Amino acid sequence: MTAALALGDDALVLSHRLGEWAGQAPVLEEEVALANIALDLLGQARVLLSLAGDEDELAYLREERAFRNVQLVEQPNGDFARTIARQLYFSTYQELLYERLARGSGPFAPLAAKAVKEVAYHRDHAEHWTLRLGDGTDESHERMRHGLDALWRFTGELFEPVEGCEVEWSTLHDAWLTRITSVLERATLTVPEGPRRGGWAAGAGRQGIHSEPFGRMLAEMQHLHRSHPGATW
Amino acid sequence: MVTPTPPAASTPPAPGATLTPLEEELLRLAGSVPDPELPMVSLAELGVMRGLRLLGPGRVEVELTPTYTGCPALESMATDIERLLHDHGVPEVAVRTVLSPPWTTDAISAEGRRKLAESGIAPPAPLDATAGGPVPVALAVRCPHCGSTETELLSRFSSTACKALRRCAACGEPFDHFKEL
Structure with a gap:
């Protein structure tokens, strides 16, 4: 179940990254919002990974090279604007992907039909913050622009076809770009330039090749389970 | 225990499936469990009870749908249902989660x-x-x-x-x- 791992790992890894904001978010409301989004993603990850095997074994006992998430979701949180940029890129993609999967009759249709409604709230959250920061102060605009630019090269990989997902990937990409362009224009920002494919772009997360910060994230995520196998609380 | 069920294998009970009087009584009981996070409403009022089947003497399967996919209250809903049905003489209670059709606030x-x-x-x-x-x-x-x-x-x-x-x-x-x- 390559696709269950790919979609499940996207949700699991982003959930963990968002969870790292707990205790560090700029305001209490955002602390709660990011944790709630992380919880939604964790719920999706549990359903998806259970389609591929034992959810706990898959989450806690796989090595880095066995994870199939895109590199975008494993990128460190950075400042709040960079987290919002990651959220904007990913939740826009995930909503469009789930909309399509929900319409099909594949194994992901029931989850996609349920989760697409949750993801719509994640995307709404990211869009509102993009508008606020982009069309805010000079500093917030600059930080938002920087976050969007820094993560741009990770967005090409989102549209690499995933085996087992009956989706028209090129139209998914076009819909994504249209939506992102519209939000960024309203936020007085511009769509970043620069390669999204090829040598200078990122990619290959789906093939198990990950960026350097991912190993450290996994070490933290897995250490308790590996140190105390079978521990419960 | 909440048994994770692959969505593809979920079989929501046919709408209007006829329940025996005993099943109806047990479903009413299970539905009376208060929501763990919103205890002012019952699971039936929240619309998350999807069905109940008597599988054999003393063996019952309950179908529950989550409000949100990651809703952490699901485990404790299942435990509460199990406990209540145990207390009413059903020794074997299995709570299954179903995703399809998705829960909506209209429920x-x-x-x-x-x-x-x-x-x-x-x-x-x-x-x-x-x-x-x-x-x-x-x-x-x-x-x-x-x-x-x-x-x-x-x-x-x-x-x-x-x-x-x-x-x-x-x-x-x-x-x-x-x-x-």
């Missing part, structure tokens, strides 16, 4: 909505009134304390994923709003 009964409002939580608007999906709700949300529709959004996510935090401009009180889903 909350009128009585459930009344109880939410009474406890200071603005109930969700009916979904047909929120054209274009659950998010772009332009409708005024009424303050559950003073009834004013002059309320503003403070945060899209509140104490649980299913609620947003709002404040009333008339009485100044903050309140939770059960988001349309």
Whole structure:
């Protein structure tokens, strides 16, 4: 179940990254919002990974090279604007992907039909913050622009076809770009330039090749389970 | 234990499937369990009970649907149902989660909505009134304390994923709003 791992790992890894904001978010409301989004993603990850095997074994006992998430979701949180940029890129993609999967009759249709409604709230959250920061102060605009630019090269990989997902990937990409362009224009920002494919772009997360910060994230995520196998609380 | 069920294998009971009198009684009992996070409403009023089947003497399977995919209350709902049915003489209770068709806030009964409002939580608007999906709700949300529709959004996510935090401009009180889903 390559696709269950790919979609499940996207949700699991982003959930963990968002969870790292707990205790560090700029305001209490955002602390709660990011944790709630992380919880939604964790719920999706549990359903998806259970389609591929034992959810706990898959989450806690796989090595880095066995994870199939895109590199975008494993990128460190950075400042709040960079987290919002990651959220904007990913939740826009995930909503469009789930909309399509929900319409099909594949194994992901029931989850996609349920989760697409949750993801719509994640995307709404990211869009509102993009508008606020982009069309805010000079500093917030600059930080938002920087976050969007820094993560741009990770967005090409989102549209690499995933085996087992009956989706028209090129139209998914076009819909994504249209939506992102519209939000960024309203936020007085511009769509970043620069390669999204090829040598200078990122990619290959789906093939198990990950960026350097991912190993450290996994070490933290897995250490308790590996140190105390079978521990419960 | 909540048994994770692959979505593809989920078989929601046919609408209007006939229940035996015993099954009906057990379903009524299971549905009377209060929601762990919103104890003013029962699971039946929340609309998360999907069915109940007697598999054999003393063996019952209950179908439950989560409000949100990651709802952490699901485990304790299942435990509460198991305990209650054990107490009523059913030794073997299996609670299964089903995702399809997805739960929506329209599944909350009128009585459930009344109880939410009474406890200071603005109930969700009916979904047909929120054209274009659950998010772009332009409708005024009424303050559950003073009834004013002059309320503003403070945060899209509140104490649980299913609620947003709002404040009333008339009485100044903050309140939770059960988001349309």
